[in-house]
Amino acid sequence: MLSAIFTLLNLGSFNNLNGFLKQTLLGHTVDLGHEIYGGNQLYPKVxxxxxxxxxxxxxxxxxxxxxxxxxxxxxxxxxxxxxxxxxxxxxxxxxxxxxxxxxxxxxxxxxxxxxxxxxxxxxxxxxxxxxxxxxxxxxxxxxxxxxxxxxxxxxxxxxxxxxxxxxxxxxxxxxxxxxxxxxxxxxxxxxxxxxxxxxxxxxxxxxxxxxxxxxxxxxxxxxxxxxxxxxxxxxxxxxxxxxxxxxxxxxxxxxxxxxxxxxxxxxxxxxxxxxxxxxxxxxxxxxxxxxxxxxxxxxxxxxxxxxxxxxxxxxxxxxxxxxxxxQGKPYNLFRPVLDGVLITEHPTTKFQSGEFAHVPLIVGSASDETLTPGNLDISVGLKSFFPLLTDTDIEAFLSLYPPEDFHSECHRFRVATGEPNVLCSGQAMGIPSSRYSDTWTYRYNTPNPRFTLVHHAAEMWMMFNGTDTGPNGTAEFTPQTDAQKAFASELIAYWLSFVRTGNPNTYKLPKSPVWGNYNESDPVRMVLMQDLKNSVDVSGSYMEGQPAPQTARCAFAISMAEVCQN
The missing domain is CATH 3.40.50.1820 (Alpha/Beta hydrolase fold, catalytic domain)
Known part of the structure; x- marks a missing residue:
């Protein structure tokens, strides 16, 4: 029956559709405007x-x-x-x-x-x-x-x-x-x-x-x-x-x-x-x-x-x-500019001064993100991303990332470049937002199956049917396992609960943990991740506090907003 209904719809034959429904319903039918009554049931008009x-x-x-x-x-x-x-x-x-x-x-x-x-x-x-x-x-x-x-x-x-x-x-x-x-x-x-x-x-x-x-x-x-x-x-x-x-x-x-x-x-x-x-x-x-x-x-x-x-x-x-x-030009990408009319100040500066829309907010990033090319030279990476940084500024950044705090130089590079250019956004926006509105932050922690680390856009693969975007508007969709589909449903439920009510918890899946509010005195965030045993019935997500060292490092990055022009 459903196939026939779709056929009629695609032909635009709505009168035929109503007739089709009336012929297939048990008992008498009565057209009630937006619904058809028949066989002791209400059927929506499609x-x-x-x-x-x-x-x-x-x-x-x-x-x-x-x-x-x-x-x-x-x-x-x-x-x-x-x-x-x-x-x-x-x-x-x-x-x-x-x-x-x-x-x-x-x-x-x-x-x-x-x-x-x-x-x-x-x-x-x-x-x-x-x-x-x-x-x-x-x-x-x-x-x-x-x-x-x-x-x-x-x-x-x-x-x-x-x-x-x-x-x-x-x-x-x-x-x-x-x-x-x-x-x-x-x-x-x-x-x-x-x-x-x-x-x-x-x-x-x-x-x-x-x-x-x-x-x-x-x-x-x-x-x-x-x-x-x-x-x-x-x-x-x-x-x-x-x-x-x-x-x-x-x-x-x-x-x-x-x-x-x-x-x-x-x-x-x-x-x-x-x-x-x-x-x-x-x-x-x-x-x-x-x-x-x-x-x-x-x-x-x-x-x-x-x-x-x-x-x-x-x-x-x-x-x-x-x-x-x-040619050695430091600004080499087409991007929004500080035009003095639409964008009058850098966003981080506006957030720190409270000059932004005070609305409920979800903000976060993936665990291993950095947008800096991986040449392992932190100084070069920071300077290429933020052209106005001086040598003194870069030394101040480097002092926050001593080698002994990281398990490899690759790990150090990833964190030292990733925090200033993406990972600190949760704190930069989250703390000011939490002073006015309910705010939730997250750390996404399940990799795109093509990679070992949780890179930029990993959650997009999960939330959008296994999509990997290619050049010139193309994309490849990889089939997802039942466990991946179950995790995607968990993410979508949080997101659409927020859309519906301004709170990701109202219509979350029953298996999902309660997502606690983020604020300056209690900087907690949701770790969004697939169950490690690939269960479809158990959530792998959990709440954590933002580590104090990251909070301190991000506070410095936020203080450098005018020099970093962000």
Whole structure:
């Protein structure tokens, strides 16, 4: 019967569907609006369309996840092409959309084109499209306006260079907990989202931090339309991993996102430097030159860049960081900049002074994370990550990591570089947050099966069906064991309990331990890990206190926020 229902739905034949149900129910049937009564039972009317007022979309149904509808590629802004390239996000022209669809139901059953990809791994980027400002929306089957379900707004990672939201699918999250709406956002990155030159203070030339402004516009679109999908715009949790977690942190310190979210989850916040536009100027010049735009004035350069073929820009954005490194330029990545308007101060500084959104927060990282290349020279690693550190600063860092405190030089390097650039984010955000709102921190401690150590993004493999992301928007999904699936369900339960109530414990799995609150006087955290005996019925997670030596080292790293520019 289920297969026949899905067939009818995919054909859009809702009248046939109701007739089919009425023929198969025992006894008499009565249509009650949102439900059909028959055979002494209530059956929900099934719909995979949503009318937003200006357009109607048809979402995807899948027998693998029969309680979930996915609406792929819903535009939230005008395409950032032509004269809008390198400019701030323009809100969606709904009148244009209405006119273009001409009353037709728009098919939203296939993933859209992802944004133009760069490369973190040395592979050539360039796949994707500039016309990519969309969201994917995952809803429980039958969700409707008035249900007021809480909303998870997810921002993918990828180092501000790459990423494809379909590589982190949420179907199984909804299937496990069909009482939330999940929105996954596409946004510009690389040169398309984070090109910067001091002249952008005049928007006639371009705009700083366009990729972040994409995310803000998507949040505004959610406020306007998520009710139509069954969501509650007053209960939005922003969440992200890596660059997505940095995005969440940045949204917490800006005054442009007030009222757009009420909770936050930040997984592995990379504490990278936020340079000034002046510090990014050399990268801009190298990029423009590589794209064939060698005009003397910035106005002429920008005209040339807007006229350039997207393939030339994609190649230039892959090559420019390498050229900048060869030329000895310390700021050699496309990333958010301290523009003085959207980002007025470094995030750590804002958090320490209490100038951030006071909302419930989950923040943490993986046990063995470092984003510094493993050359075992701590001084070189710190200097490459934080260009403004002086020799005196580096000596002060090194004094906190004496060799005798570590079981190998590799271990020492990993901790001494990993704490300043990612591991201390739990303390940097957690202590200030705990003064105003309920806060939970964690240490993720189960490796991706491909590795021995618990590296960056290990939990993403576990939470998203065994995904390993590849170049140019690709991914490989490795089958998971029953024990891994059970652990993933435990993680998802904590996360979605927080989305639903602001507390990860309310709807945790019965086997899972209670996750204690983090605060300065009692810095406890959850160690999230799979049961060592691979049991599906027993949790391997447990609470621990943050070790005092790490607390002291992180306090020093936090005190260096202005020098480290994070």
């Amino acid at each position: 719909s995979n369309t949503v009318d937003l007022g200006y357009v109607t979309y048809r979402g995807k149904l899948d027998e693998t996840y029969p309680n979930t509808v996915v609406y792929f590629g819903i535009p939230y802004a005008e395409p950032p092409v032509g004269n809008l390239r390198f400019r701030a996000t323009v809100p969606l022209n709904t009148e244009r959309v209405t006119e273009e669809v001409n009353g037709e139901v728009v098919d939203a059953t296939e993933p859209p084109a992802f944004c133009i990809q760069g490369s973190l791994s040395g592979n050539v980027g360039g796949a994707g499209s500039e016309d990519c400002l969309n969201v994917n929306i995952y809803t429980p089957l039958g969700a409707k306006e008035g249900d007021n379900l809480p909303v998870l707004f997810n921002i993918h990672g990828g180092g501000w260079v790459e990423g494809n939201p379909t590589n982190w699918p949420f179907d199984h999250w909804i299937e496990q907990s069909p009482n939330v709406i999940i929105v996954s956002v596409y946004y510009r990155f690389g040169s398309f989202g984070f090109l910067a030159t001091p002249e952008f203070t005049d928007p006639a030339y371009g705009d700083f931090n366009a990729g972040l402004k994409d995310q803000i516009q998507a949040l505004k679109w959610v406020q306007s339309y998520i009710r139509k999908f069954g969501g509650d715009p007053n209960k939005v949790t922003i969440a992200g991993h890596s660059a997505g977690a940095i995005s969440a942190e940045l949204h917490m310190i800006t005054n442009r996102t007030e009222g757009l979210f009420s909770r936050a989850i930040a997984q592995s916040v990379v504490r990278l430097p936020f340079p000034t536009p002046e510090q990014q100027q050399p990268l801009f010049d190298i990029y423009a030159s590589l794209a064939g735009c060698n005009e003397s004035s910035v106005a002429d350069k920008m005209t040339c860049l807007r006229d350039a073929d997207v393939s030339a820009l994609a190649q230039a954005q892959d090559t420019a960081p390498i050229a900048a490194i060869i």
